[in-house]
Amino acid sequence: MQTNLLWTGREYYSLENCLVTTTASGSEITSTIIGLYEGKLYKVEYWIKTNQHWETTLLEINSRHSNQTESIRLEGDGKGHWIFNGNKADQFDGCIDVDIPVTPFTNTLPISRLKMDPNQSREIQVIYCDVLSQRVSAVRQRYTCLSNVAYHYENVPNDFEATITVDESGFVADYPSLFVRTAALQAHYH
Numbered sequence: 001m002q003t004n005l006l007w008t009g010r011e012y013y014s015l016e017n018c019l020v021t022t023t024a025s026g027s028e029i030t031s032t033i034i035g036l037y038e039g040k041l042y043k044v045e046y047w048i049k050t051n052q053h054w055e056t057t058l059l060e061i062n063s064r065h066s067n068q069t070e071s072i073r074l075e076g077d078g079k080g081h082w083i084f085n086g087n088k089a090d091q092f093d094g095c096i097d098v099d100i101p102v103t104p105f106t107n108t109l110p111i112s113r114l115k116m117d118p119n120q121s122r123e124i125q126v127i128y129c130d131v132l133s134q135r136v137s138a139v140r141q142r143y144t145c146l147s148n149v150a151y152h153y154e155n156v157p158n159d160f161e162a163t164i165t166v167d168e169s170g171f172v173a174d175y176p177s178l179f180v181r182t183a184a185l186q187a188h189y190h
Contacts, residue, residue, distance in 0.1 A: 005105070005171055006183040012037050012102050020105075020171070026051045033102055037132055040066050044102055044131055051078050054113035059098045063131040070134055074098065074127060082127070084136070092138050095125045099141070102131060104164075104172035104179040107153065112170040116145035123156060149173075 005018040014035025021028045029048040035041070042065040049058040055078030063070050074092075075083040082092040097109045114122050121144040128139040140156035146163065154161040165174040173181045 002187045004185045007179045008182050009179055011178050018105050055096055056098050092127050095127045098127045100129045104175045108170045118145050120145050
């Protein structure tokens with residue numbers, strides 16, 4: 001199945017066209033984001049591959065911001081071991097998910113992978129790829145399932161939190177103050 005998603009960024013003043021292709025062996029996500037942040041135009045293209053358990057096995061990002069380009073490649077085994085731009089990256093040991101702050105899509109990764117019931121909460125380690133600041137680091141985050149369509153997200157230690165609304169596929173519909181989904185089109189293929 002393919003889902004084509006369009007998000008409008010509120011804080012990052014952006015437009016994102018994201019294509020998610022899901023098969024029995026996993027998902028492949030390709031996306032392009034263009035936007036304006038702090039008076040500077042930016043463009044971010046990313047490609048994510050997951051296995052059938054929504055564990056991230058590949059992330060590639062190509063970005064341009066402030067006349068600077070950056071490429072990031074993270075290869076993972078889905079169990080928390082990573083190669084970052086061709087080198088073993090022990091600093092990311094234990095991270096299963098990746099987070100790119102200029103897109104709401106990366107919230108789908110832990111939401112779909114953790115499969116929590118209402119009132120369950122999980123703290124996880126995530127590779128945080130802040131392309132606008134050109135920083136990649138390991139961070140802690142907490143997700144709490146409020147219902148099958150609502151999750152409470154927190155940075156740990158808590159300097160940001162939000163209640164995210166998702167659809168039945170785990171794709172973000174509304175991320176208060178940050179993103180809103182403006183379209184979602186699904187196609188089945190054989």
